[in-house]
Amino acid sequence: MMRDNPTVKDLVEAVYSGEIVLPDFQRSFIWCPEDVRELLVSVLGDYFIGTMLIQEVSKDDSPFALRFVEGAEEINPEISKQSIVTIILDGQQRTTALFYALYAPDPPLKGRKAPYRFYLDLERALENDWDGAVIGVNVKDMRKLREIEAKETIIPFTLLRDFKEVAKKFKNHSQFEQILELRDDFFNRPIHVIKLPKKTSLEKIVETFERINRTGEPLSTFDLLAAKLYKNNVKLRNLLEETQAKYEVLKLVKPEFVLKNIALIREKEPKRKNLLELEAKDFEKDWEQAVEFLNKAYERVIDIKNGYGVFDFNRWMPYETMLVPLADLIHFMHNRAIESPTNYEKIDKWYWNSVFFNRYDQAVDTTTASDVKVMKQWLLDDSKIPEFIKYANIEEIDIEVEKQTSAIYRGIMNLIVLSGALDFQTGNPPQFDRTNIQDDHIFPKSKFHINSIVNRTLITTNAAKGDKLPSEYFRERIEAYGEQKLKGILETHLIPADAIPALINNDINEFRGKRRQAILQKIKEKIILDI
Numbered sequence: 001m002m003r004d005n006p007t008v009k010d011l012v013e014a015v016y017s018g019e020i021v022l023p024d025f026q027r028s029f030i031w032c033p034e035d036v037r038e039l040l041v042s043v044l045g046d047y048f049i050g051t052m053l054i055q056e057v058s059k060d061d062s063p064f065a066l067r068f069v070e071g072a073e074e075i076n077p078e079i080s081k082q083s084i085v086t087i088i089l090d091g092q093q094r095t096t097a098l099f100y101a102l103y104a105p106d107p108p109l110k111g112r113k114a115p116y117r118f119y120l121d122l123e124r125a126l127e128n129d130w131d132g133a134v135i136g137v138n139v140k141d142m143r144k145l146r147e148i149e150a151k152e153t154i155i156p157f158t159l160l161r162d163f164k165e166v167a168k169k170f171k172n173h174s175q176f177e178q179i180l181e182l183r184d185d186f187f188n189r190p191i192h193v194i195k196l197p198k199k200t201s202l203e204k205i206v207e208t209f210e211r212i213n214r215t216g217e218p219l220s221t222f223d224l225l226a227a228k229l230y231k232n233n234v235k236l237r238n239l240l241e242e243t244q245a246k247y248e249v250l251k252l253v254k255p256e257f258v259l260k261n262i263a264l265i266r267e268k269e270p271k272r273k274n275l276l277e278l279e280a281k282d283f284e285k286d287w288e289q290a291v292e293f294l295n296k297a298y299e300r301v302i303d304i305k306n307g308y309g310v311f312d313f314n315r316w317m318p319y320e321t322m323l324v325p326l327a328d329l330i331h332f333m334h335n336r337a338i339e340s341p342t343n344y345e346k347i348d349k350w351y352w353n354s355v356f357f358n359r360y361d362q363a364v365d366t367t368t369a370s371d372v373k374v375m376k377q378w379l380l381d382d383s384k385i386p387e388f389i390k391y392a393n394i395e396e397i398d399i400e401v402e403k404q405t406s407a408i409y410r411g412i413m414n415l416i417v418l419s420g421a422l423d424f425q426t427g428n429p430p431q432f433d434r435t436n437i438q439d440d441h442i443f444p445k446s447k448f449h450i451n452s453i454v455n456r457t458l459i460t461t462n463a464a465k466g467d468k469l470p471s472e473y474f475r476e477r478i479e480a481y482g483e484q485k486l487k488g489i490l491e492t493h494l495i496p497a498d499a500i501p502a503l504i505n506n507d508i509n510e511f512r513g514k515r516r517q518a519i520l521q522k523i524k525e526k527i528i529l530d531i
Helices: 008-017 033-044 092-103 122-126 142-149 157-161 163-169 176-187 202-215 221-230 236-244 256-265 272-276 283-302 320-336 341-356 364-380 407-419 470-481 483-491 497-504 508-527
Strands: 020-023 052-058 066-068 084-090 116-121 134-138 154-156 193-196 438-441 456-459
Touching: 008 020, 008 092, 008 176, 033 092, 033 116, 033 134, 084 092, 092 157, 116 122, 116 157, 122 176, 134 142, 154 157, 157 163, 157 176, 163 176, 221 236, 221 256, 221 272, 236 283, 256 272, 256 283, 256 320, 256 364, 283 320, 320 341, 320 364, 341 364, 341 407, 341 508, 407 456, 407 508, 470 483, 470 497, 483 497, 497 508
Parallel strands: 020 084, 052 193
Antiparallel strands: 020 066, 052 084, 116 134, 116 154, 438 456
16 A cells, blocks of 8 residues: 555555556557656756645546556566555556656557667766766667666666666765765655545546646746746746737747746756746847747748758657757857858757757757867867767767657658648649648658658649659659659659669669768768768
């Protein structure tokens, strides 16, 4: 039976044993790696993670079907079928995330094909750098895993479960006691819960659950800062409304983006703590600057000729969060009067490297602070090339992605836009808007079952293509306007001319090889620095 004041340890152990279960009507675990990482940061730093709503019931008398927390049966095949269980009515995502990090089941997280593992950098944690202390790594990212395993003071969160193993590993460490205290503090962190009475009706439970999910959003950083600054006569909501009417970008991103840019303008890291401490002095002036350059960054991103080819921001921006460092870098060049084609090329290298190496997949605020620091040094001094650009390796990029939410997937589509993406049917330039262009398969998925980006492109007059085999469709195109013109059209979709025989012969394996090579060559042009 769950005690009245459970800890993190109580919670995850109850999940493992099968004491904690979920109502079957709840959605599955949908958090991405950064969500899990942020929760671990909050628990480490003793930040409030919200209240959980629970109910203890007799399993036989439960008014609805129950299921174990995702991953629990995989980790504990002998999970017990207890008679009295605790149902998590609100807090499923947080509970599952903690279990995922501490027990490492195999299911991949949202938008990922492989599982993630979470590590704790003890050196950073002992310095109270909570955000930098938590690291999430895809199990297929061998380079990152090797880097982590080479450092004795970076340990998997799963190790924290075993006090004796932690003590044994660090018994000779100069901060042995502090490490044990850190471990104990994490596991003994209290979880605030509210218990519903056992005899609460099903109707009331479902109604409560629906109301929590409809109205239970916590106050945002923007809400909290607006309340804080109001007493200093800074009307933050009015500022937002006025600038939203003027700048399109503010209708597409969270207002916290502006606050993060203000923090960077004031030479502070864009972390939540720093945002809440923003002072009222010169706030309106800094707000205007932040919005102006955030909009300049947005305009560069959506430029389909000389920018980054994001013709539909909400759908095709690889990482919305990259607008913040991009805006700060443009602002920096403007203030230092160092705007030049050469410096914009440097920013382009940063942008495409960040996209294709998934650099903004997690620890966004820490990455932002680090990037603007090293990039500003490079903008001022050609010899100060950032390490992640200097040593970029094209072979480490996996372009066989399928999810439209993947930054790599979106980045490749952006490159196709920048290449022109001429209409297959007419050979004319497309109108890049969401109403007449769509992401579609080249070899029909219904026949070839290949969903990778290598088999997809942006197609405008899709109705004419339909579900035709490539042999039929592209023969029609050759008859309509000749093979030479077809070659030119295909090249704007990053399909090389020597892939035409594979299209005509419906040879998808040959086609994938040719196109993969063409895509990687285009990515190489964008990320590799000519020294």
